Amino acid sequence: DVKVTQSSRYLVKRTGEKVFLECVQDMDHENMFWYRQDPGLGLRLIYFSYDVKMKEKGDIPEGYSVSREKKERFSLILESASTNQTSMYLCASSLHQVPEAFFGQGTRLTVV
Amino acid sequence: QQQVKQSPQSLIVQKGGIPIINCAYENTAFDYFPWYQQFPGKGPALLIAIRPDVSEKKEGRFTISFNKSAKQFSLHIMDSQPGDSATYFCAASITSGTYKYIFGTGTRLKVLA
Numbered sequence: 001d002v003k004v005t006q007s008s009r010y011l012v013k014r015t016g017e018k019v020f021l022e023c024v025q026d027m028d029h030e031n032m033f034w035y036r037q038d039p040g041l042g043l044r045l046i047y048f049s050y051d052v053k054m055k056e057k058g059d060i061p062e063g064y065s066v067s068r069e070k071k072e073r074f075s076l077i078l079e080s081a082s083t084n085q086t087s088m089y090l091c092a093s094s095l096h097q098v099p100e101a102f103f104g105q106g107t108r109l110t111v112v
Numbered sequence: 113q114q115q116v117k118q119s120p121q122s123l124i125v126q127k128g129g130i131p132i133i134n135c136a137y138e139n140t141a142f143d144y145f146p147w148y149q150q151f152p153g154k155g156p157a158l159l160i161a162i163r164p165d166v167s168e169k170k171e172g173r174f175t176i177s178f179n180k181s182a183k184q185f186s187l188h189i190m191d192s193q194p195g196d197s198a199t200y201f202c203a204a205s206i207t208s209g210t211y212k213y214i215f216g217t218g219t220r221l222k223v224l225a
Contacts, residue, residue: 004155033212040217040218042201042215042217042218043156043213043215043218044215045212048212058212059114090155090156097207099144099146099161099205099207100146100158100161101158101213102157103148103157105153105154105155106154106155
């Protein structure tokens with residue numbers, strides 16, 4: 001079974017902190033994604049990566065950056081956390097040419 | 113053009129009923145339309161998907177109906193069960209690329225016992 005693992009289920013951070021959300025997949029997938037899930041807004045794409053060291057902005061990249069130094073790991077970075085970044089963050093991965101995306105369990109981040 | 117509009121936002125049905133969730137899109141370049149199911153505390157998981165060359169796809173109790181001319185697709189759950197209570201997301205993607213999905217806003221379904 002494909003497994004996408006997010007390092008934390010729950011995080012509480014203070015405004016202005018630098019926050020790292022980590023995601024690891026074990027199926028050699030080329031594509032990795034970070035989504036943000038908010039009630040009534042669905043899943044919105046923050047960033048995605050289609051290869052090591054490659055990244056592209058999604059629909060809401062402001063305030064975020066990403067890092068992909070190894071194929072299996074994709075990190076989301078909040079440079080200076082703000083309260084409006086309180087949300088559920090979902091990581092996903094997929095193969096090139098195969099449409100199914102596999103999601104992690106999510107990280108619920110609260111910024112106080 | 114990139115939006116996928118999903119309705120209703122929430123839905124309550126009795127056990128055995130047939131909930132229907134609808135989605136509409138604008139971009140005719142979309143060529144892959146999955147539905148994801150999400151239980152509380154879990155990430156979304158692929159439930160069923162369709163491509164625009166067919167009008168209907170059925171997997172078990174779940175059916176997608178697709179209307180290419182109207183740019184609409186819907187999920188029907190036959191003989192719904194309390195275990196189907198979850199949030200359902202439709203999505204659309206252009207498959208000549210990295211399968212970046214555009215998701216609908218989600219429908220919270222509750223099936224009463």
